[in-house]
Structure formats: structure tokens, C-alpha cells
Amino acid sequence: MDDIHEFVAGHKRHIDETVNLLKDTLGRIEIGSVEIMAVATMLQNIYMGIENILDHILRNVHGTRTDRGGAWHKELLKKAVAHDIISQGVHDMLREHLVFRHYHVHGYGYMLKWSEMKPLAENAEAAVARFFAELTDRGYSKS
Numbered sequence: 001m002d003d004i005h006e007f008v009a010g011h012k013r014h015i016d017e018t019v020n021l022l023k024d025t026l027g028r029i030e031i032g033s034v035e036i037m038a039v040a041t042m043l044q045n046i047y048m049g050i051e052n053i054l055d056h057i058l059r060n061v062h063g064t065r066t067d068r069g070g071a072w073h074k075e076l077l078k079k080a081v082a083h084d085i086i087s088q089g090v091h092d093m094l095r096e097h098l099v100f101r102h103y104h105v106h107g108y109g110y111m112l113k114w115s116e117m118k119p120l121a122e123n124a125e126a127a128v129a130r131f132f133a134e135l136t137d138r139g140y141s142k143s
Helices: 002-026 032-062 072-082 089-104 115-121 124-137
Strands: none
Touching: 002 032, 002 072, 002 115, 002 124, 032 089, 032 115, 032 124, 072 089, 072 115, 089 124, 115 124
């Protein structure tokens, strides 16, 4: 289990640093198109870090893999709930980030609308805290 704790701690440091950069960006007086694209990338990085953690726990603790088909991102979240790594509530919260990640990866940055992504960006710190609190409660993290 120490390997899992170290893996989670390493990713948590990267995610926390990204959240700090996001907070700094959100603290700016004006959010222009460059900042919107930067925030989108930060949100994607945060979510992908969370996916890496969930995938690692599923493979190394629960001995299950997620097929890398077209819906593997959704399946990963479902498996994390089924194995009680995260609650349904955290799943639902992360699902919003997954939908945004998909849009960001498959779209063009200039098409992003601040009004649509602002709530997700402003809630990122709380979402990350809730995710890691559940990992700690379930013994996957020492933080």
C-alpha cells in the first residue's frame, strides 16, 4: 500500500501546484482568450492527474484494468465507484470535469466560453480537496 500512497502523493503535489496556478490566473482582473485557453489546459491537467490516480489504484490494488475503448474515461469513473475508491457524489463531480476535458481535447481553444467554464474553474480547488479527502478516508492516501 505504501507504493499507492507514494504514487498518490506524487500526483497530488502536481495537481496542487496546478490548482495554485489556476487560482492565480482566476485572481487576475481580466480573463482574455489566452487566459481562457490556459485555464482550460489547467483544468484538463487536473482531471488527467485524477484519472491517473484512479487507474493506478484500480490496476495495482484491485487488479482490474479499464479497456481503452472509446468510453474508457467514463468506465474508469464507474469502476472507481464500484470498487469504493470514490463515492457517487465525487463521480458526478468528476463527470463534469470529464465532459469538459473531452470538449477541450477535441475542440479548439478559441471556441471556449468563459461563462461556461468559469464555474468549473472556480470550483476546481474544492473538487480536488473532496477527491483527496475521499482517497484519504478510504486508505489510498495519507494526506
